[in-house]
Amino acid sequence: MRREHGTPRPDWEKTIESQGLAYHRAAHPSGLFRPYWDESVHYVFSLDEVEALEEQVGELHEMCLSAAEHVVATGRFADFAIPEWAWEEVARSWERRDPHLYARFDLRYDGTGPARLLEYNADTPTSLVESSVVQWFWLQDVHPGADQWNSVHERLIERWRELRLPPGPTHFAFTNVDETGEEAMTVAYLQETAEQGGLRTMAIAMEDIGWDALNRRFVDVEQRPIRSAFKLYPWEWMLADEFGRHAVRHGTWVEPLWKTLLSNKALLAVLWELFPGHPNLLPAYLDGPRELTSYIAKPLLGREGASMRIVTPEGAQETPGSYGQEGYVFQGFEALPEFEGQRPVLGAWVVADEAAGLGIRETTGLITDDTSSFVPHLIA
Structure with a gap:
């Protein structure tokens, strides 16, 4: 693993905006010395490193599923701050194995030892467009002979084909609270992959979803029933909403209700209890x-x-x-590794239950936040 430099493509801003990264200016605080998408640098991995990371991510995901099984079997929902009225429905969602789509591990990795799990973004992960699409086209333009750990796009399409969703269109919901456009573009991208996977789709804002009390179902602005919906809207917000009690019982939601157990940082403590001393855990x-x-x-x-x-x-x-x-x-706490004054976090993508690719964000600080930049990668 090493950090290398390169020359940004002419008109790179227009290029990435045409590929869906239209929010790269708005999503990044102004006044920073570098842009959100920074192709003046990139990370290089050996094939052995990528294969090892892929294996570790697969094992971590299986461990997380075991942790979810443990929480449901022992009723430890209070540790996850889930309201008591929703406990039974979370358990039922897990026992039904309600369909799930994707997630992202955040990992500490320096190329010299096992990756360490920092957290699991399993409900509403973002940085998807840049990971799946934008850095792939960068690779084709700048390093056409190289490879990249990136099968996210193809796996998403295949996963939509596999899902057994209720009849009728699947609604794709974003929130009007998003001021940068990142969530809207992420939802639009996922809607596109679903259509390529053969689904009929419709876009909707979460704020426009209504509850039909007479027929006990959710409806869109045209009063069409919403039988299935992808939502880039965290379950903890839904459970705090007045319609949350309906949402846990009606409709098929992607991501499903049981993802509340994997997108909550209490998962980190449960993993350490179940797998103490595991080399991929802190x-x-x-x-x-x-x-x-x-x-x-x-x-x-x-x-x-x-x-x-x-x-x-x-x-x-x-x-x-x-x-x-x-x-x-x-x-x-283990400080993120330092490469030329920057500290990268590896975002390892999981689609369905398979490791699917990598996105990297880096910053000078010890904590990755909205001031970090996304940088592409390649396999030597």
Whole structure:
């Protein structure tokens, strides 16, 4: 694994915007010295490294499924801050194995040892367009003889073909709260892959989904029933909504309700309980840092690196944010590796239950947040 430099393509901004990364300016805070998409650098991996990472990601995913089985079997829903009225429905969703589509592991990896799990974004993962499409076209333009760990697009199409969804169109829902356009473009991309997989689709805003109390079903703005829907809208928000009690019982949602168990950072502590000392895990606890002298406190439902606290023998530092009311997990802290002053996080994609590809975000800080940049990669 190494970081190399290259010359950005002429008119690269227009190129990536035409490929779906239309939000790269709006999603990145202004005043930074580098853009969100940065093709002046890239990471290079050996084939052996990629094959090892692929195997580790597959094993981590299987471990996460085992953790979900454990939580359901032992009824540990309170550890995940899931409201009690939804416990039975989460269990039923898992027992039915309601259909799921994709997820993203965030990993610490420096090329010299096993990858370490930082968290699992299993409900509403983003950076998908840049991982699946934009960096692939960069590779074809700039390094046409090289390869890339990237079968995300093909696997998404195949997964849509495999899903057994109810009859009628599948609605693809984004939220009007999104001001950057990132979520809308992500949903549009996934809608396109679903159509290539043979599904009939319709776009809708989450705010435009209505509840037909007489017929006990969700409907769109034309009063058409919503029998299945992909939503880039986290389950914790849905469960806090007045319609949440209907959502857990009516309609087929992708991602399914059982993904609340994999998209919650309490998962990290359960994994450490079930697989203590596993080389791909960092120690993690729900009741405090215990023996850890260096740790990071993560809110169970936090996003974009907000509301975190790093504690080491040298001192402590925090990130701003309003998360944490739901509780924290305390995870052993290992600083991200440093390459030329930048610290990368590997985003390893899983489609269905198979490792599918890689996206990399890097920043100068210890915590990856909305100031980080996405950089492409290739296999030597």
